[in-house]
Amino acid sequence: MAAGSAVSVLLVAAERNRWQRLPSLLLSPRRWAWKQRTMKYATTTGRNITKVLIANRGEIACRVMRTAKKMGVRSVAVYSEADRNSMHVDMADEAYAIGPAPSQQSYLSMEKIIQVAKISAAQAIHPGYGFLSENMEFAELCKQEGIIFIGPPSSAIRDMGIKSTSKSIMAAAGVPVVEGYHGEEQSDQCLREHAARIGYPVMIKAVRGGGGKGMRIVQSAEEFQEQLESARREAKKSFNDDAVLIEKFVDTPRHVEVQVFGDHHGNAVYLFERDCSVQRRHQKIIEEAPAPGIKPEVRKKLGEAAVRAAKAVNYVGAGTVEFIMDSKQNFYFMEMNTRLQVEHPVTEMVTGTDLVEWQLRIAAGEKIPLSQEDITLQGHAFEARIYAEDPNNNFMPGAGPLVHLSTPPADSSTRIETGVRQGDEVSVHYDPMIAKLVVWAADRQAALMKLRHSLRQYNIVGLHTNIDFLLSLCGHPEFEAGHVHTDFIPQHHKALLSGWKAAAKELFCQAALGLVLQERAMTDAFNLHTQDQFSPFSLCNGRRLNINYTRNVTLRDGKNNVVIAVTYNHDGSYTMQIEDQTFQVLGDLSSEGDCTYLKCSVNGVTHKAKLIILENTIYLFSMEGSIKFDIPVPKYLSSLSSEGTQGATVAPMTGTIEKVFVKAGDRVKAGDSLVVMIAMKMEHTIKAPKDGTIKKVFYKEGSQANRHAPLVEFEEEESDKRESE
Known part of the structure; x- marks a missing residue:
């Protein structure tokens, strides 16, 4: 066998095994016959991929490694100091440390990544998504070093990475584009004039990158300057380029994107569309394939336009062409992501493909595994992104330990895409996504029911998550009907985030029972350990002679303390x-x-819930939802103190102080910007809660602040003080 054909043989073997395992409903007889023929096909290109370095972390690194392992290709991981004990490091065949936690000193260091590739003798580098995946210089550096970059050529990354350039190319290729300004002149005055010409509302977008970074919606001329400066800062931080473009903002648009693939032989295909409209902070939260309500003729036009876009830049590998779609299903090119997308699993579920496998095959020089006519759409899939964030606090991302983590069982129609395990910590240095829950069913309604059922089985303790919000979102009548758009969450904010509601008294009974039964289990264990069945310290059954024992159990629901009088009956x-x-x-x-x-009966109604009691909190997880109750502790035992934060604005989370707008002695009005923080790949502006005078600024630009640390101390205006009294 020629050395160059090794990867092709591995790929064909993996293809055969994978298709034999897929549910039969995904394969038509014609398609199965085609697959049987192509299983015998292998190209010899002289490329030999037996080891691949994954220049990424977390769930995407684990995702790539699973396919590599299936294909018999060895995987090499890289990790920062913060990720030393992470899941992707354990999964890899080899792992190399590449520097401190900040991504600029580790995952974004091109030289370190290339050095590891050489040391480990990896023939190829898979960049995942984010970090260096859309970095033209990195793709070019790989080429110069003789390392296969599993992605498009650097020219395609360049042309599609600069949004102004991409718009011109798309227009020339006959792909519809949105009206806007994509020029090189970047003065404030020029941008303001073009925004006025286009007409408000407009969208300011960083010319490079994606993921909602450097993107701001501007409703009026009065707020243009502040939003422009904010977009520039975030763009500079994320992509090292603060150039922006201005586009007309389409009211209540849909975000519809098409998965495309190209190869080295000039072929390109589309694998249908995904709807990614439901977003917060301009970032996706639930994606689905296919897009609901799309007419067949529109679906075909979308796919063909995406292929024209790919061929216009000689695209190779996996890419996503993103479109804005209006209420009449007119669509306009927005941008092209020259990499594998976070939401690629929904496409895999409805097309019966492994897109990472396709990437490796094409990188090895093979043709696209399927022709356009053989790519068919089967069923419906959803992906819900599970984040460490607090939806009730403007979706503020958080960090911390995953004290308890349990998931629904994975099977052929349920995927858990994650890079963390119970006991791991969501790091402040990286994206707060914990996992992606992906489900498939024969139609949209069935898939939606499966998504809700699976979300209820995804139980996390240790930090705030968006799981309950996702349940509320996918249970909303308008979402069920498929009436999705990018303003969905703001439009239905009140219904989706209705705030705190008092727990049902039956739930208090379940929690109190769980606490009592755990106490009994602990005393039983103590009795067994001491081997003294008559010890008074091992009795916790509440038995009394001639009377029934009653005790009060106090539980806190939100800010309300509820007293439950528990009587121990003789039976x-x-x-x-x-x-x-x-x-x-x-x-x-x-x-x-x-x-x-906990299995219990409350007034004859049976309930079953997962019970977790940690420190002074009781958690109940069931198919009806989740809830937690605090066990109040005496004040003298409480370690919490608000001392030192009076009259101060505190950090909402751990992060880096990017910009300080005020100094001691400045007078500020309520709503004035005080400090900008960068945390978990996001920019947060901390504003003055009231009118006052700045007394002290505790941090300089570039310094690190911990969560709840005072940032700015100020004195309130006398009128505000009197009102608060």
Whole structure:
């Protein structure tokens, strides 16, 4: 066998195994016959990929490694100091440290990545998405060093990476584009004039990159300057280029994107579209394929336009052409992401493909595995991005440990794309995404039901997540109907984030029972350990002679303390009194794997919930939803103190101080910008909550501030002080 054909043989073997495992409903007889023929096909190109370096981290690194392992290709991981014990490091065949936690000193260091590729003798580098995946210089450097870059040629990254250039190319290729200004003149005055010419509202967008970074919607001329400066700062930080373009903002648009693939032989195909309209902070949160309600003729036009876009830049590998679509299903080119997308699994689910495998095959010089006519659409898929963030606090991202993490079982129609495990920590240095939950079913309604069912089985303790918000979102009637657009969350904000609601009294009974039963289990364990069954310290059954023992259990729901009077009955059941209501409660605890479940009956109605009691908090997870109750502790035991934060604006999370707008002695009005922080790849502007005078600024630009640290101390105006009194 020729050395150059090694990867092709591996790829063909992997292709055969994969298609034999796929559900039969995904394969038509014609398509199966075609696959049987192509399984015998292998090209010999002289390229030999037996080891691939993944220049990324987290879930995407794990995703690429799974396909590499399936194909018999060895994987090489790189990691920063913060990721030393991470999941992708453990999964790799080899792993190399590349520097400190900040990505500029590790994952974005081209020289370090190339050095590791040489040391490990990796023939190819897969950049994943983010970091160096759309870096023209890195793709060119790989070429110069004789390393296969698993992505498009640097020229395509260059042409599509600069949005102003890409618009011109697309217009020339007959792809519809949105009206805007994409010129090189970047003066404030020039940009303001073009915004006025186009007409508000307009969108300011960084000319490089994607992911919502450096993007701002401007509703009026009065706010243009502030939004422009903010977009420039974020663009500079993310892409080292603060150039922007101005585009007309399409009201209530849909974000529809098409997956394309090109090869070295001039072929290009599309694998249908995804709808990524539902977003917060201009970042996607739920994606689906195919896009709901798209007419067949529009679907075909979308795909053909995307292929024209790919061929216009001689595209090779996986790419995504993103379109804005209006209410009449007219679509306009927005940008092209020259990499694999975060949401690529939904396309894989509805087309029966492995897009990472396609990337490796094409990088090895093979032709696209399927022709356009053989790519068919089957069923419907959703992807929900599970983030460490607080939806009730403007989706503020967070960091911290995953004290408890359990997921729905993975199978052929449910995928858990993640790079973390229980006990791992969501780092402040990187994106706050914990996982992607991907589900498939025969139609949209069935897939939506499966998504909701799976979300209820995704249980996390240790930090805020958006799981309950995702459940609210995918259960909204308008979402169920497929009426999605990029303003969906703002439009339905009140319904989706209705705020705190008092828990049902039956849930208090379940939580109190769980606490009582855990106490009993602990004393039973103590009794077993001491081997003294008569010890008074090992009795916790509440038994009394001639009377029933009653105790008060206090639980806090939000800010409300609720007292449950628990009476221990002689038959092992409990009578619980909450205010003027009485409940008869009976139940026990059981273990399934590492989880403890509470099965109980409250007034004859049976419930089953996962029970987690950590420190002073009780968590209940069930198919009805999730809830937590705090166990109040005496003030003298509380370590919490608000001392030192009076009259101060505090950091919402750990991050770097990017810009300071004020100094001691400055007078500010409520809403004035005080400090800009960069944390978890996002820019946060901290504003004055009231009128006042700056007394002290605690941090300089470039310094690090911990969560809840005072940033700026100020004195309120006398009138505000009197009002607060």
